[in-house]
Amino acid sequence: MKAFARLLERLAFTPGRNAKLTLMSHYFRDTPDPDRGWALAALTGTLQLRQASPSLLRRLAGERVDEQLFALSYDFVGDLAETIALIWPEPAAEGAEIPLAQAVTTLRETGKLALPAAIADMLDRLSAPERLALLKLATGNLRVGVSARLAHVALAQAGPRSADEIAEVLHGLTPPYLPLFAWLAGGPRPELASAAPFRPVMLSTPVTPEDLAALDPAEHVAEWKWDGIRVQAVSEGGLRRLYSRTGEEIGAAFPDLLEAMEFQGAVDGELLIRRGEDVAPFADLQKRLNRKTVSRAMLHSHPAVLRLYDILSWEGEDLRPLPLAERRAALESAHFPSPRIDLSPLLPFTSWDDLAALRAAPHAAVIEGVMIKRLDAPYLAGRPRGPWFKWKRDPMVVDAVLIYAQSGHGKRSGFYSDFTFGLWDGGELVPVGKAYFGFTDEELRELDRFVRRHTVQRFGPVRQLEPRLVVEVAFEGLNVSTRHRSGLAMRFPRISRIRWDKPAAEADRLDTLRAML
Amino acid sequence: MSIRPEDILCPTEAGLYCPPGGFHIDPLRPVSHALITHGHSDHARPGHGAVLATRQTLDIMAIRYGEDFAASRQAADGPLRIGNVTVSFHPAGHVLGSAQILITPDTGPRILVSGDYCRTPNPVCLPWEPIPCDIFITEATFGLPIFRHPDPLAEAGRLLASMAEFTERPHLVGVYALGKAQRMIALARLSGHDAPIAIHGALQRLCDYHVAQGIDLGPLVPASEPGEARLVLAPPSAFATPWVQRFRDPVLAYASGWMTVRAWARQRGIELPLVISDHVDWPQLTATIRELAPQEVWITHGAEDGLLRWCELNAIPARPLRLVGYEDEPE
Structure with missing residues (x-):
């Protein structure tokens, strides 16, 4: 458990993606089975453990520590699991290490009544960092900023297998994944025994009108790019699974859609919320994400639908090697009984100008551009350049004033790189968003200098700035938000231009942004 | 009376x-x-x-x-x-x-x-x-x-382990100029780090004084010209100044008893908290x-x-x- 605790601690404090990958790949390299498999399950969120409630943990601590001292300490630390890990009496002598596998087994198999004593007994034998790791496992919340995808990439770093292959194999296995590690070490590829596995997704690259000029429209099809969530719906061998494009299972939040998956195969499409013929904005879909359960009222008010782009497998046959033209034909002849599943229509065009006209005036606000796909391309994992392009609608832009800055991490250590910007509302600047990117390294240095010269006040790591620098902020969409003072939330805001020339008083007004809704 | x-x-x-x-x-x-x-x-x-x-x-x-x-x-x-x-x-x-x-x-x-x-x-x-x-x-x-401070040598060991794991990234350790700086250096030496250690200008005179008092700190170089030194010590306040910009993708560490508490380290953007207290x-x-x-x-x-x-x-x-x-x- 020591190595796992060390890994969690480093990951929790490490902001950089590459550094996180290094930490994980070293851990997987140096840790024996089955511990590394359990760690992988914990990191990718596939570990099913009996969960300890905060009140249970508090009671345990209350049996060991004076209540008043505990309360003072909790006030100071601010996190319950961390407080208990720190305050728990140290073992009198260092005993034998508890392997991660043993801790996981205890948490998985101990009955509800015996669980508190089992946790206390382990806490009695662990060091402070290990106690925290155990408590994070027991509360089901690691909070180390690692996605399943990142863990797969870390596994791929050690050998010749790609992250996509690993993701595909992993989906057929259960923790502690012994066949996976044997395969990565040169053993046989595990059979995809389990039904309804995830297939690595094919992604597109951005394209410009200049790029398109070199391509033949007749060799391509185009369709709308819907602003929902790209998903893979798999229904095989009696199992129905809904995967995000990184292979995370999200079906639990969409029982209405799972129920509608009356077919045998694997299809690729966009998850949307639809009311009648209208597709709801992304914000409505967001309300249904990241939920373990979903209420009846929500199922009724925010019905999920699936709009299909592609077909990967049908009634036992893998269609991915076929060219798109043949896959599209297969998709159109496949039968989907539920009205919740329909096809994303192909757009009629003979020239790129035709397509540009369609792209400029989509019939629905949730269309964020067009997709352009080569008719002769097979379905390939990853983001190959060439077969699939996304041609997004031009972003919306506003001119906003920088009002707060915070320093960045990793490669941006010491630079003020995280900005809050605002728009005028009367004589006041109201914050409307934050942006961390969009500028070049040289611009970052200039922004950093600006921040240092024009700080009015500091609040811990945050600097309040003199309202004088205008930046052009580009963003992909706008939602109503009750969490922001402005009442609006931008999607993917970034700084597209620094307007050193523009006086702050001439920046846009909040009304201008509201009018873009 | x-x-x-x-x-x-x-x-x-x-x-x-x-x-x-x-x-x-x-x-x-x-x-x-x-x-x-x-x-x-x-x-x-x-x-x-x-x-x-x-x-x-x-x-x-x-x-x-x-x-x-x-x-x-x-x-x-x-x-x-x-x-x-x-x-x-x-x-x-x-x-x-x-x-x-x-x-x-x-x-x-x-x-x-x-x-x-x-x-x-x-x-x-x-x-x-x-x-x-x-x-x-x-x-x-x-x-x-x-607050139960771990063995300071074990903490120095964590620093050296991180340097071995991230060989390309310089490690910057925040230390107070009097006491913590010299103790951190001595701990690194005891843990087997013999290479030159770079120190921020604000630490120079107090390090010199310790050496003059007979405390061996090993080879020290100024952080302005670190040469091959991969371990750099500076007062924590330097992390918020442009001084830190000269280092490429540094690991920011901080040696303090407060590093026991995660929120304290996180608020300061510390990647490697070292619980070393005087x-x-x-x-x-x-x-x-x-x-x-x-x-x-x-x-x-x-x-x-x-x-x-x-x-x-x-x-x-x-x-x-x-x-x-x-x-x-x-x-």
Whole structure:
């Protein structure tokens, strides 16, 4: 458990993606089975453990520590699991290490009544960092900023297998994944025994009108790019699974859609919320994400639908090697009984100008551009350049004033790189968003200098700035938000231009942004 | 009539004052006669009339404030009669030159002002000594049971392990200029790091002074020209300045007892928190009180509520002085 605790601690404090990958790949390299498999399950969120409630943990601590001292300490630390890990009496002598596998087994198999004593007994034998790791496992919340995808990439770093292959194999296995590690070490590829596995997704690259000029429209099809969530719906061998494009299972939040998956195969499409013929904005879909359960009222008010782009497998046959033209034909002849599943229509065009006209005036606000796909391309994992392009609608832009800055991490250590910007509302600047990117390294240095010269006040790591620098902020969409003072939330805001020339008083007004809704 | 402890030492706005001796200890503002426990800037301030401190603390004050930091100065050497009390200085194990000050009146309780102190062995200063006393005046910087400082050599080992894991990234460690900087260097040396260590300009003179006092710090180079040095020490405040921009993708570390608490490290953007403290942790603090078994404990600053509660649970008379002006870990 020591190595796992060390890994969690480093990951929790490490902001950089590459550094996180290094930490994980070293851990997987140096840790024996089955511990590394359990760690992988914990990191990718596939570990099913009996969960300890905060009140249970508090009671345990209350049996060991004076209540008043505990309360003072909790006030100071601010996190319950961390407080208990720190305050728990140290073992009198260092005993034998508890392997991660043993801790996981205890948490998985101990009955509800015996669980508190089992946790206390382990806490009695662990060091402070290990106690925290155990408590994070027991509360089901690691909070180390690692996605399943990142863990797969870390596994791929050690050998010749790609992250996509690993993701595909992993989906057929259960923790502690012994066949996976044997395969990565040169053993046989595990059979995809389990039904309804995830297939690595094919992604597109951005394209410009200049790029398109070199391509033949007749060799391509185009369709709308819907602003929902790209998903893979798999229904095989009696199992129905809904995967995000990184292979995370999200079906639990969409029982209405799972129920509608009356077919045998694997299809690729966009998850949307639809009311009648209208597709709801992304914000409505967001309300249904990241939920373990979903209420009846929500199922009724925010019905999920699936709009299909592609077909990967049908009634036992893998269609991915076929060219798109043949896959599209297969998709159109496949039968989907539920009205919740329909096809994303192909757009009629003979020239790129035709397509540009369609792209400029989509019939629905949730269309964020067009997709352009080569008719002769097979379905390939990853983001190959060439077969699939996304041609997004031009972003919306506003001119906003920088009002707060915070320093960045990793490669941006010491630079003020995280900005809050605002728009005028009367004589006041109201914050409307934050942006961390969009500028070049040289611009970052200039922004950093600006921040240092024009700080009015500091609040811990945050600097309040003199309202004088205008930046052009580009963003992909706008939602109503009750969490922001402005009442609006931008999607993917970034700084597209620094307007050193523009006086702050001439920046846009909040009304201008509201009018873009 | 019996003599009360507060007749011998009492808290005032300028800090602890001894009426029968006519002096302050670690005064917070300029006074005529000051006894100084150690050289951290919140305890040792410039502008007093006469200063009595250990030879090393006087040297450190001269380095920090210039030779004219006080009108006159005297090095503490053995027991000394001041007014109607006798004072003596004893090692506190906190930083180089740090002392506890014992006040012995002709009649009445002996009062020990421990200043900041630490009981974990520290290669750059003399170890803390137990001094029998009736009133024990203690800090409570880490006066909560969550603070159990790990073995500092193990923490240095974590630093070196990270350097071995991220060979391309320079490791910047935030350290206070007096004490922590030299201790961090000594710990790295003890852990087998023989390569040059780069130090920020603000650490130079105090490192030089430690070397002059016979403490081996190994090869040091200025951080402005680090050469091959991959370990860089700087005052934590430097992390918020453009100084840090010269390093490519650095790992920011910070050596402090506060690193025990994750939110503290996270708010400062620290990637590698190292729990290395020059103060007693909770087990040491409570063990010291048991060991000295004073009639009464006075608490100067820090998390006094936690220590007061412990004293209450253990039926030890205690009172908070709530002195304002001492920082938790001064720079």
